[in-house]
Amino acid sequence: MDLYLPIAGLSVNVFMMIGLGGIVGLLSGMFGVGGGFLTTPLLIFYGIPPAVAVASSATQITGASVSGVMAHGRRDGVDYHMGAVLVVGGALGALAGGFAFRVLQAMGQIDTVVSLMYVVLLGGIGVIMARESIGSIMAQRRGERPRAQAKRHHPLIAVLPFRWRFYKSGLYISPLAPLLLGFATGVMTVLMGVGGGFILVPAMIYLLGMSTRVVVGTSLFQILFVTAATTMVHAMTTHAVDIVLAGLLLIGSVTGAQIGARMTQLLKPEYLRLILAFMVLVIAFRMGLGLTWRPPEIFTVQPA
Template sequence: MDVYLPIANLSVNGLVIIALGALTGVLSGLFGVGGGFLTTPLLIFYGVPPTVAAASASTQVTGASVSGVLAHNRRGGVDYKLGGVTIAGGFVGSGIGALLFRFFQSIGQIDTVINFLYVMMLGTIGTLMAREAWASIRASRSGDKPRAAKRRHHPLVAALPGRWRFYRSGLYISPLAPLLLGVGVGILTMLMGVGGGFILVPAMLYILGMSAGVVVGTSLFNILFVTMVTTMMHALTTHAVDIVLAGLLLLGSVSGAQIGDQLAQKAKPEQLRLILAAIVLAIALRMLWGLGVRPDEIYTIAPL
């Protein structure tokens, strides 16, 4: 089923794009990540220009997040107060990211920047995730219970002035910590088309010290609104959002998020993390290889 993408200016197999959206939705429900960190590079591998892939993936992540938030809200797994603070920071970060995107686009380096950021982020996240998952699997096989990590916020968070109580998360910290975290996620969302959940979830756990029961739902709540703003900024400034591509991705992601939420309640988390880490590292290596290989098309023509 061939479908023409007007902004990307190419024809694609619609079923393949829907399948990519479904994969993203499953990851959203399983891990609380928007899934854009896999959707964007996979779209690039398929032949979609990096700028269009990044801008359109953020639209698709919004749909996956809506479905995921509803699922976690039914179990009381969303801290709306803390999520609101990170969203405020995300709006600021999206504006900064839009300026950076336009700058790199004006000097003709935005494709290289997007690919480089993905290699760095996916390589780091995949390595850390694989090491943690493998340690958990070895401990379970040997019969030794891994030592439970104490849930405590980072000393730098404790040093920030002013404190608020976030009852659902069990925190008493400065709102500046989640605000700054939201700014960073907003910048990444604008530049890379990611939801930022693959950074937000571990940061909420190990930096803010949030309760594990509300991390995934709160992350998706943040991703939902930040990707909405990012999409509007892309549409108004970079004009790189392909509505046909985004619609096909959304079609698969909404149903995929519900499937992922069900799988998360049945599967062993350490095995899921190891599988996800392997996928992330494979994509990082593929993108690294692509940065060093001469492309088939040396020059590209992009609309102003």
């Protein structure tokens, strides 16, 4: 069953788009990521124009994040104080990213920039996560007891002024740190159509030193508001939001997020990180291949 997308200008299989949304929702609930790092490339591979894929993915991530935040909120797994600071930074970043998006779009370079950002960011994050996860799994198999590491934020964050207490996260740090982190995530959300969770979650753990109990829920809380602001920016500036495409993705993602939140209770954290790292690296490799590999015949004409 095919359905025509008015903004993208092509027809898509309805069940395939709903299934893609379900997979993304599952990732959202399991890992605290918006899932845009998977949605946007897959939509581009399907034939959706990159600008439409980026804008519509942000719309879909908003709905998936609502479902994920509700699931984690019921388990008291959201630090709303930390999330509010991240949201302010993310909203400012979304405005800056919207301006940059329009400039690149006018220059005709948005497709190349989006692909390059995916390769660099996903490749780097994927390698770091995979190395750490494999190290943890191998240590467990050798019977080594995991080292009890104290939750500490990065030394650069310790020198920032105006410290606040974030009780649920167990932190006493400057709000400037999560504000800047939220800003960077907001810029990426607009330019890449991602929630930014694949950057935000590791940064909250290793840079801010947040308690892992509230990392996933707080990440989804921030992603919810930033992607909503991003959708408004795209709707008013780039006009690239395809509401029909976003609606199809949302149908699957809302249900998938609830299932993913429950699955986090069944799998060990190191295995969850390894699965996420593998998916990130596969997407980065495919995007890099699209930038470098040139088919022998760019266009083929088949007789009627």
